[in-house]
Amino acid sequence: MTEINNFDEWISYGMEQGWCGPPLCETHDGLPYTKEEESELDEGHDPCIHVIRLFDSPEAKAEAEEGHSPSQWRNNWKS
Numbered sequence: 001m002t003e004i005n006n007f008d009e010w011i012s013y014g015m016e017q018g019w020c021g022p023p024l025c026e027t028h029d030g031l032p033y034t035k036e037e038e039s040e041l042d043e044g045h046d047p048c049i050h051v052i053r054l055f056d057s058p059e060a061k062a063e064a065e066e067g068h069s070p071s072q073w074r075n076n077w078k079s
Contacts (some may be wrong), residue, residue, distance in 0.1 A: 023054050 004010045014020040021032060031049055033041070040047045055061040065071035 020052070026051065 002009075002013055004013060011020070011023065015022065024031070031051070033049070037047045037049065053064070055064065
């Protein structure tokens with residue numbers, strides 16, 4: 001595996017491997033959908049689209065996740 005030393009290398013590696021897209025702002029950019037997901041949404045279904053939130057500091061992460069229960073119970077990677 002490639003040695004990763006910083007965020008830019010980490011996100012670039014993930015995009016090169018096809019694991020993720022570039023960071024987007026859900027509020028201003030919206031989320032990219034596949035044709036199948038768009039069709040499901042148009043038909044009133046509720047497809048699950050996973051998102052990874054990026055934070056600018058550990059303090060901002062702790063503050064945002066403190067009152068957000070899915071950030072607690074979905075975190076299988078807690079140390």
